[in-house]
Amino acid sequence: MNLNLEAKKANSYDAIVVGTGVSGGWAAKELTEKGLKTLVLERGRDVKHVIDYPTMTKDPWQLPNANRLTTEELKFFPVQSRMGVSQANKHWWVNDIENPYTEIKPFDWIRGYHTGGRSIMWGKQTYRLSDIDFSANAKDGYGVDWPIRYNDLAPWYDHVESYIGVSGRAEGLAQLPDGKFLPPMELNCVEEVFRDRVAKKFNGRKITIGRVAHLTAKLPHDPNRGVCQSRNMCDRGCPYGAYFSSNASTLPAAARTGNMTLRPHAIVHSIIYDETKGKAIGVRVLDAQTKEEIEFFSKIIFLNASTLGSTFILMNSTSNRFPNGFGNGSGQLGHNLMDHHYKAGAECEVEGYDDKYFEGRRPNGIYIPRFRNIGDDKRTDYVRGFGYQGSAGRENWNRGVLEMSYGEELKNLLTKPGTWTIGMTGFGECLPYYENHVSLNKDKKDIYGLPTLNIDAEWKENEKSMRKDMMDSAAEMFEASGFKKVETFDRAAHIGLGIHEMGTARMGKDPKTSVLNKWNQVHEAPNVFVTDGAAMTSSACQNPSLTYMALTARAADHAVSELRKGNL
């Protein structure tokens, strides 16, 4: 055996997983538990659960500058700071100077490069898509039809929810299927009033507690994870492992099998395609520390590098077979970029309930499932719909700046909470537009000398029309509930800020119009699976992470089954 073959053997695995976020962690867990020797490649540094959460127990007075970044620190985060980077979480966001991209139109690309990815900083809202979502494209003609329906994914939603732990309340709605829930978190007093009045005035319209990947009860199968303590310091990493992250949940499970090799600082920049075998045989890695180029080989490859990360790798993987990007015979690679639009809604004051309060910082809020363009509700001004997220609370000390008092009077006043307030924003579906797309920019390189992305996307008329209704319908519900000083708002955030970027390698029935098949396999290279947000054929209006996880578990099951049959 020559040296090359030796090296190749040492770098060979059954499977390679690229990325360690919500979907990568699931690919790692499922593939290793099914017995595959799996190499998990993470482009950033390693982050060990609890050990590498430096700010997780810091009190407000232990964070410099009241948790604000210094002007010097802000220079590294011109993009990430659009979301809000703080002293408590600054170590999770990418350095924008080292990781550039080009905004052909404004696009907020919020990223975290480290083991666990954005599963450390995510919002934990966890919802199923329904058949109303899976059939939406076919029904109104935007985009292409999903190649799957709810029944295809339902058992995998069960599988994922049962493992990660999702608290929520079953509501029996067709548009928001119930799942395997841990006990729901409580609504506060005013949220209960709002729920009851809206149900009465709007023909049973539901307001429910957010369904979230926080443990409200222990998981017998994962005793290392504890119950949520309502600290609401989640974005620092949770010492209890109470919310789902790859670091707390799936990666430890993968490690326990003994089948996982996790390699941080490994930037996958392309897939190796063997022209003679007619298949993908591995990936090319640039070691971020040594700058060494390394090739790794495997029978199957899972791309879970985040929506635009995975699409970047596909676009950057050219060969005689794929001159325009890997698996891009359809010409759809990079196109149909979506996100959720939000920060349009209403807020108001609620009189009374001065003798009521709450205890704990609930990392969750209310959820109003979509009610537009469902059943008898038909809008003429836009298609699809939105859900609402928000919460009620009582004004705290920060109302003091606008109090006319000062001195002892103000100090005394602020020791008591102020008026109850409630507010919410819609989270709206974004249509898949071909022209919302990313492309490779070979002129602008990152610090590793790799090409970068041009992002060219925007909200269009359907989203803008929907936003008006997101404001009006929120105000209507508050007013009907008897709440005061109702004000609507539209902060018109750029696309990207939902941090739900989706699409760009969509699933579909037809290889001529889609990149992936119904099992998330690249149509033209079936041993390559893309199971993160890139696969999404439509965006629905629900927070998407659960769907990425379910798609991943389903694809991993199919991959191993096909591998065993000798089909891959």
Added chain:
Amino acid sequence: MNRREALQKTAMMLGYAVSIPAITGVLNGCQATPGIAFKPVFFNDDQARSVEILSEIIIPKTSTPGAIEVGVPSFIDQMLKNAYGKQDQDEFLQGLADLDRDANEAYGNNFTSCSTTEQETLFKKYHDAAFAVPLAKPALGWWNPRPADKKPFILRIKELVLLGFFTSQIGATQVLKYKQVPGPFKGCIPFADVGKTWAT
């Protein structure tokens, strides 16, 4: 025009209700600038003392510690140096300079050398005037991040004092109530069971 007349004229121009005792206090001479309780990294000593005085007017020592005792002036000094851009820094210093200018016009002294009553009178004048224009309320939640507005200087320092005070250990735990580990969320309980505003 003698000093008393000048002061009264200025006071009238500015619309101050300056009491005779207050004016008398000024005429009776300056007070020495007391030493400041911290070593400033951004302000000069005079500015630092002004910030101390203003902080304590906004949140005084009562049965619980006040702004100076919990270190708010030093917090503001650090914030200005580390977390404020040049323009915001300049505007803040201009605010302190304006205060001295008005103190001199009204009382013939820099702000720090005015009597306690004069200082509070000046503060109140500024503070009342700040509410003449519409002001953006603090955000109620993540869903509606309000764009930062340009608050008048007096409200910017008030905002900083409240921020520094209520995120301090004493402010959060003695004046308000704080639990790092609250335990499972209780959604609807009698206020009496808590008794105070949650610090966070």
